[in-house]
Amino acid sequence: MxxxxxxxxxxxxxxxxxxxxxxxxxxxxxxxxxxxxxxxxxxxxxxxxxxxxxxxxxxxxxxxxxxxxxAMSKLDWTSHTDGLEVCAESGCEWDALVAESVTRGASGLENLSLIPGQVGAAPIQNIGAYGVEVKQSLRWVDVFDFNTGSCFKLTAKACEFGYRDSIFKRQPHWIVMRVNLQLGHRVAGNKPAQLSYGIIAHTIESMTGQPPEAATGQQIRDAVIHIRQSKLPDPKQLPNVGSFFKNPIVSAHQTAKIEQQWPELVAYKLEEGGFKLAAGWLIDQLGWKGYSQDGVGVHQLQALVLVATGAAVTGGEVLALAQRIQADVLARFDVVLDIEPRLFDSRGEFWLS
Ligand SMILES: Cc1cc2nc3c(=O)[nH]c(=O)nc-3n(C[C@H](O)[C@H](O)[C@H](O)COP(=O)(O)OP(=O)(O)OC[C@H]3O[C@@H](n4cnc5c(N)ncnc54)[C@H](O)[C@@H]3O)c2cc1C
Missing domain, CATH: 3.30.43.10 (Uridine Diphospho-n-acetylenolpyruvylglucosamine Reductase, domain 2)
Structure with a gap:
């Protein structure tokens, strides 16, 4: 024992x-x-x-x-004619894996550079950034069921990936032990889909002086790191959990209604219908950016990020601020903001109603 x-x-x-x-x-x-x-x-x-x-x-x-x-952290790379496969245990650091994939000439993960955390957590909320989500590379995961003690493999399809979502949020007793990713060989000259976010293309151009289509994997990674470092606080210097709220998805009718009063609304049309609103923009309009009181606040450069500025901040204090912001956004835009990080009390996970 x-x-x-x-x-x-x-x-x-x-x-x-x-x-x-x-x-x-x-x-x-x-x-x-x-x-x-x-x-x-x-x-x-x-x-x-x-x-x-x-x-x-x-x-x-x-x-x-x-x-x-x-703390399980073995990595196993295999080269195929059509790309590279990596089998990574959950305790590997995510960004170290991305860095190594770029060094090995593989494509697919560059846009997910500098996301903190471990490989095993990546499928849990289907991490994503700049038009790429981990579900695009993931082939399968090995799972340990803490309720039964059994192990099994889950294909990407069975993971039921969605926006910051997967089956693991509905099966919290499933522990991801190993993740298998299939990556491509980078081919210079082909415009990869992950350059579709304008800010990535512009940053590559200004950093390299070359057209983004010619960028190497390392140049894309450097651009992503540059963008992230310029607007996201480093948790080691300013404690935070990244985006505190998910971008809300609302109907076309509601989007049009908000646009009548807020013509500058930042909204992305979704293929499956409806619009994804930029939660950071909504919060910013209500003047929260840079707010700070009693050791908790909203980051000066990114309204989506709540920060712990005091030395002895409690989780309850962070949540109290999040709830004030949620109430404000609901009152002003009639939009419900969902909290992105997972919340835990003395016995396990809980959700705010
Ligand atoms: C500065 C900053 C920037 C960020 N940017 C992004 C971003 O661009 N995109 C994005 O998607 N996220 C982002 N995040 C959020 C976070 O980094 C990711 O969600 C990351 O995948 C969490 O990994 P972790 O190992 O820290 O998970 P933890 O915080 O340790 O755990 C999160 C949840 O996953 C569960 N979990 C962890 N490991 C496993 C496992 N092996 N099996 C089963 N369950 C597990 C935990 O129990 C918990 O419920 C950011 C966070 C910060 C601080």
Whole structure:
């Protein structure tokens, strides 16, 4: 029987730097550790929580059960005539994987550069940036079912990916152990789809002096990193969890209604119908950007990002600010903003109504 550490601070394990304690804590280095952790929780009758890089969660209370930190981190690359395949264990750092894919001449992940966190968390909310989502490269994942102790493979289709969504949000007892990605060989001269975001193309041009179509994978990655560093706070300097709200999807009728009063509304027409509104723009119009009080605030350059400016901020304080913003956006635009990070109290995940 394993003996997890007791009463461990989780401050270093979440990018908001919230200082709550885990009653029990252990690293997961292999499948046997998962079985042992499961046996421990069943014997103790206690809840469990798996943490990766802690960059997409808000901890609001001391956790009464076992917190597991994913540390399985083997990487296996295979070259095929039509591209590269990588099989990565969940504890690998996501951006290190992206960097290596670029060095190896593979295409597909450049736009997802500099997203914090681990590989295993990437499918959970189907991470995305600048017109690319991980679902476009993912072929399958290996899963451990914490309820039954069984292991199985899930194809990309079975992951039910959506915008910041996957089946894993509906099956929280499924732990991703390994992710398989299929990447292409970069072919210079072909205009890759991921240059469709104007800001990427403009940045490449201004950084290289060349047309974006000729960009190497490294140049695309450099441009993405440059853009992200210029407008997103580094959690090590200013604790945050990236975008705090999802971009809301609303009907064409509602979009037109808002545009009557706010003609500058930033809205993207969706192929499947309706519009995706830029949540950051909505929040910005209401004057929240740069707001700061009692150690929590809204980032000066990006209204979607809530930041912990004080040393002893609690998850509850961050959520209180998020709720004020949600209420304001609802009152002024009649739009519901959903929270993007996962919320945890002393026994597990909860949702704000
Ligand atoms: C500055 C900044 C910028 C960001 N930019 C983006 C962005 O552009 N696009 C984007 O999509 N996200 C972005 N994020 C959010 C975040 O980085 C991603 O969601 C990331 O995938 C979270 O990884 P993590 O390892 O930190 O997950 P954690 O925060 O540790 O966990 C998040 C959730 O996933 C679960 N989980 C973690 N690992 C596993 C696993 N192996 N199996 C099952 N469940 C698991 C956890 O239990 C938790 O519920 C950003 C965050 C920050 C701080």
């Amino acid at each position: 394993i003996k997890p550490q007791k009463n461990v601070s989780l401050k270093a394990y979440n990018t908001l730097g919230i200082d709550v304690q885990a009653a029990f804590f252990m690293l997961i280095n292999n499948l046997q550790d998962l079985h042992d952790a499961r046996d421990f929780c069943r014997l103790q009758g206690c809840p469990w929580l798996l943490i990766g890089g802690g960059s997409n969660l808000v901890l609001t209370q001391d956790f009464v059960g076992l917190v597991m930190l994913m």
